[in-house]
Amino acid sequence: MFEVEQKHVEDLIHQYCQENDLPDVEIKWSWIPFNGQWGISTSFFQLASRSFGTVKGNVGQKAKEIAQNVAGYLGQVPGFEKIEAVNGYLNLYFSTADYFQRVVDKVLAEGTEYGKGARTNRQLMVEFSHPNTHKAFHVGHLRSAFLGDVLARILEAAGNDVVRVNYPGDIGLHVIKWLWNYLKYHKGEKPEKDITRWMGNLYAEAVKRLDQDPELEKEIREVYTRWDQRDPEVVKCWEETRQWSLDGFKEMYDLLDIRFDRYYFNSMFEKPGKEMVEELLKKGIATDERAEGGAVIVKLDEKLGLKEEKYRVMVVLRSDNTALYATEDLALAKRKFTDYPNLEKAYYVVDVRQSLHFQQVFKTLELAGYEWASHCQHVPYELVNLPGNVVMASREGTVVLLEDLIREATSRALEVVKIKNADLPEEKQLDIARAVGIGAIKFPMLSRESNKIVTFDWQSALDFNGQAAPYIQYAYVRANSILRKVNQEIPASLKPSIELTAEEVALVDWISRMPEEIQKAARDLKPLVITNLAYELARAFNDFYTQCPVLAAEEPVRSMRLRLVAAARQAICNSLVLLGITAPQAM
RNA sequence: GUCCCUGUAGCGCAAUGGAUAGCGUGCCGGCCUCCGAAGCCGUAGGUGUGGGUUCGAAUCCCACCAGGGACACCA
Numbered sequence: 001m002f003e004v005e006q007k008h009v010e011d012l013i014h015q016y017c018q019e020n021d022l023p024d025v026e027i028k029w030s031w032i033p034f035n036g037q038w039g040i041s042t043s044f045f046q047l048a049s050r051s052f053g054t055v056k057g058n059v060g061q062k063a064k065e066i067a068q069n070v071a072g073y074l075g076q077v078p079g080f081e082k083i084e085a086v087n088g089y090l091n092l093y094f095s096t097a098d099y100f101q102r103v104v105d106k107v108l109a110e111g112t113e114y115g116k117g118a119r120t121n122r123q124l125m126v127e128f129s130h131p132n133t134h135k136a137f138h139v140g141h142l143r144s145a146f147l148g149d150v151l152a153r154i155l156e157a158a159g160n161d162v163v164r165v166n167y168p169g170d171i172g173l174h175v176i177k178w179l180w181n182y183l184k185y186h187k188g189e190k191p192e193k194d195i196t197r198w199m200g201n202l203y204a205e206a207v208k209r210l211d212q213d214p215e216l217e218k219e220i221r222e223v224y225t226r227w228d229q230r231d232p233e234v235v236k237c238w239e240e241t242r243q244w245s246l247d248g249f250k251e252m253y254d255l256l257d258i259r260f261d262r263y264y265f266n267s268m269f270e271k272p273g274k275e276m277v278e279e280l281l282k283k284g285i286a287t288d289e290r291a292e293g294g295a296v297i298v299k300l301d302e303k304l305g306l307k308e309e310k311y312r313v314m315v316v317l318r319s320d321n322t323a324l325y326a327t328e329d330l331a332l333a334k335r336k337f338t339d340y341p342n343l344e345k346a347y348y349v350v351d352v353r354q355s356l357h358f359q360q361v362f363k364t365l366e367l368a369g370y371e372w373a374s375h376c377q378h379v380p381y382e383l384v385n386l387p388g389n390v391v392m393a394s395r396e397g398t399v400v401l402l403e404d405l406i407r408e409a410t411s412r413a414l415e416v417v418k419i420k421n422a423d424l425p426e427e428k429q430l431d432i433a434r435a436v437g438i439g440a441i442k443f444p445m446l447s448r449e450s451n452k453i454v455t456f457d458w459q460s461a462l463d464f465n466g467q468a469a470p471y472i473q474y475a476y477v478r479a480n481s482i483l484r485k486v487n488q489e490i491p492a493s494l495k496p497s498i499e500l501t502a503e504e505v506a507l508v509d510w511i512s513r514m515p516e517e518i519q520k521a522a523r524d525l526k527p528l529v530i531t532n533l534a535y536e537l538a539r540a541f542n543d544f545y546t547q548c549p550v551l552a553a554e555e556p557v558r559s560m561r562l563r564l565v566a567a568a569r570q571a572i573c574n575s576l577v578l579l580g581i582t583a584p585q586a587m
Numbered sequence: 588g589u590c591c592c593u594g595u596a597g598c599g600c601a602a603u604g605g606a607u608a609g610c611g612u613g614c615c616g617g618c619c620u621c622c623g624a625a626g627c628c629g630u631a632g633g634u635g636u637g638g639g640u641u642c643g644a645a646u647c648c649c650a651c652c653a654g655g656g657a658c659a660c661c662a
Contacts, residue, residue: 033606043605045642052642059642087606088642132662169662266662295660309589314662325662352588355591356657382592389655415590436625446598451592453655460599460612468601469609470625482622520603533603535610542626553623587610587627 001103001510002094005079006040009092016073022066023050031513032091039093043106044070048088059095061086074566080443083508096505101495103512107567108490110395114513115574117159117522123342125163125415128349129258132169134178136200137252139456139554140384140392146445147381149258150527153578158522163340166260167332168249170242171267173224174203179237180216180223181206189547189557196248197403199241200394207395228322245321252402256438257374257580262334262339275329276334276368277317296357298364314360317493337372345375347525350452352380366515369386379525386456400456411439412462413470421586434584439469442581447531450539467535469581474574474585475538475545482550490566491559498557503544504564509541511571518578525578534575 025047029040039353039383048062057090062355067085069214074083082093095106107114128148128586131141148164156162181202182189192200198312210216253259277296280286286298300311316326336346340406348358365373385391394400414433464470485491498507514533521529550561576583 028603028605030603030605041606043643045605057642061642063642089606172662174662204602297659309658312589315658318660322660326660326661352592353657354662357662380592382611385603385655413625420623421626437595444599449593450598453593455599463612465612469624471611474623474625478626480624485622524603528601532610539610545622546627549622586623 041091043089061493086539096500097496104563104567105493115158120159122344123161125346127165130167132244134396135203137402143445144349154521157518165258165262167264176224177206178203180220195244269328269331269335270323273323274329276330286489290580347379347513349379374552382453413437432584432587439581443469446527472534472538475541476572477587479565495558507540507544510537530578537572
């Protein structure tokens with residue numbers, strides 16, 4: 001937000017280097033890392049090191065000298081209160097009063113748009129969630145849904161045009177098993193509520209029956225054949241029951257505030273996938289081993305002339321001519337770039353176990369000559385496991401259902417809401433409890449590196465204290481509460497006439513970083529950057545809140561702080577929106 | 588066997604190659620007669636091991652140790 005001033009100083013430093021026969025190096029700025037200090041900082045170690053060339057020298061000493069001299073050279077620079085050289089670093093402290101006014105004015109003028117980047121004209125696609133129909137929706141599925149949703153929000157905020165895609169697995173062996181079990185033992189049944197759970201239970205039941213009597217495999221294969229031949233009864237049953245799952249998913253996405261622009265279904269790509277395999281065979285990329293009882297494969301390493309194994313071999317069609325995931329993924333990618341020819345990136349938010357698979361698919365498409373293949377990128381994430389590193393799997397019964405988690409988190413939050421907001425209507429209380437409960441579920445999945453395993457346990461999932469969404473929501477509510485009490489317009493723009501407290505400076509500091517942090521999060525595809533920002537904002541606000549009275553303050557401090565509270569509320573709110581977490585008015 | 592990821596305080600996590608490695612939680616002790624205590628303040632606790640690169644390494648490179656994962660018809 002202070003690019004102009006920063007650039008000015010950079011120019012001066014470059015000028016100094018030229019005049020003093022120093023090499024020209026890029027100047028990298030960072031925030032002054034000391035508490036309560038607000039400004040930018042750069043070091044001269046690299047410059048000092050380069051200035052020696054191949055000759056050995058005392059870099060630390062030289063950097064110190066340069067920093068001193070540059071500080072002297074700069075003298076007074078508009079926009080900065082103080083410039084100092086410390087141990088080879090050059091620290092420039094902002095004119096806090098000026099910048100306070102600038103930051104607060106900007107936030108209040110831009111409102112919900114504050115922090116967003118300029119439009120880029122780049123179109124990006126984020127594919128995420130991809131749930132399996134006819135199966136339960138459990139906590140392990142949440143990470144892709146949350147990560148993808150928030151990545152989409154971040155990329156959009158950074159200025160891009162984002163297409164959100166879901167790719168449900170609506171066909172495959174698991175669906176056939178389910179259909180078999182349904183047609184044989186549950187024909188005509190349909191529960192009134194909790195359909196997703198019921199669907200999952202039926203799947204588990206099918207698996208159990210099969211485990212107990214492997215002979216039943218024959219019947220499954222029979223259903224598969226009927227499906228392949230488009231037997232009306234099977235197709236109709238599939239269409240109907242698939243829709244039950246999709247309706248259930250829709251309900252959950254609504255509850256979680258997750259939306260999609262487009263659905264691609266697994267079942268849409270069986271045929272086009274097989275056509276692509278034909279094409280690969282024609283182009284000599286795929287090898288047909290079906291005559292010897294094998295499959296159609298792509299010998300990637302061989303095709304690429306690699307000595308060491310890297311991409312290995314990918315099966316693109318089973319020996320019985322049926323399609324598998326790889327077949328469909330080839331066609332799906334093609335479809336994405338047919339529907340959206342200008343896509344600059346197609347992100348696949350899929351768990352890390354499929355890294356090799358995606359490398360194979362993308363490499364194969366590249367070999368086939370699709371220039372957009374290089375625009376495809378797998379965004380991997382680690383799993384959500386149960387304590388003891390137990391993987392959640394519906395067939396093992398080792399799952400925590402999403403419905404159960406939401407219900408539990410909401411009711412836990414509701415207990416507190418009822419005490420603290422006893423006079424609110426019940427409906428409002430429930431809305432707040434949902435916002436708090438769901439926020440608490442989302443936060444821990446977003447606030448760590450995606451290559452780290454999340455271990456789910458009830459106790460920490462339902463802990464609403466400390467580094468968690470409710471902490472941030474609470475800061476928002478407190479800010480909101482102050483502004484509600486004054487019951488008047490936010491005072492007009494003003495420049496603080498007395499020195500700001502350390503808490504005020506720190507709060508403005510964090511608010512001002514928001515635009516840069518959003519760009520960083522988008523560049524690195526890291527929601528973690530935003531959870532950190534949101535948390536720091538809330539913490540800075542809480543510090544301010546306990547140290548700086550607002551309503552009881554004398555003018556003009558009161559007006560100044562009211563504006564700051566309004567700006568903080570806006571910034572916190574915007575950061576929560578980016579995380580897909582609701583900012584409640586009270587809680 | 589090959590490849591990938593992880594290792595930071597009892598536990599869960601942060602830290603554009605940069606200054607004094609931060610935060611939460613748990614334990615203990617404080618703070619509601621001041622804008623909401625889902626909050627605030629205080630005490631204690633540290634980068635798996637060994638080399639290397641660099642002015643500077645939790646971060647980059649190599650080896651080792653420990654844990655997890657992927658490697659031909661599952662998705």
